[in-house]
Amino acid sequence: MEKAIFAAGCFWGIEAAFRRMPGVVEAISGYSGGITERPTYEQVCSGQTGHAEAVEVTFDPTKIGYGQLVDAFFDMHDATQINRQGPDIGTQYRSGLFPLTDEQAEVARTKKQALIERGVDVATEITPAGPFWPAEDYHQRYFEKRGLAQHG
Numbered sequence: 001m002e003k004a005i006f007a008a009g010c011f012w013g014i015e016a017a018f019r020r021m022p023g024v025v026e027a028i029s030g031y032s033g034g035i036t037e038r039p040t041y042e043q044v045c046s047g048q049t050g051h052a053e054a055v056e057v058t059f060d061p062t063k064i065g066y067g068q069l070v071d072a073f074f075d076m077h078d079a080t081q082i083n084r085q086g087p088d089i090g091t092q093y094r095s096g097l098f099p100l101t102d103e104q105a106e107v108a109r110t111k112k113q114a115l116i117e118r119g120v121d122v123a124t125e126i127t128p129a130g131p132f133w134p135a136e137d138y139h140q141r142y143f144e145k146r147g148l149a150q151h152g
Helices: 011-019 042-044 066-075 102-117
Strands: 002-009 024-032 052-059 093-095
Touching: 002 011, 011 024, 011 042, 011 052, 011 066, 052 066, 052 093, 066 102
Parallel strands: none
Antiparallel strands: 002 052, 002 093, 024 052
């Protein structure tokens, strides 16, 4: 199994979207890219920790590749937005890829560059992954817990 970390606005929707993908074993909502250890949701929302709402994806590389996950990431949010997605505004809602390996970093840069060459003004940051901090339990599988999970 391999892991990957993605930030694409509010983590609830992307966690659910990644969970539905064949080859994805687990998706966990949390925080990445900041300076505070074990931040709380309230701390992250203050904008003072530097974290983005993110999802850590565990996947089987024999069934789905990191490149396919990055393609899905770009499809599931508006990567041209700076520090926001829809009505959610703040640095915690920024678009970001947090590669865990040199290979992931190269794939991320290549995928971002391909979009730029197609004329997309990509705001997605690519930052080497630091610690990933799981969000509080009430954020995990949020849509499922509320009967809002999409199937298929």
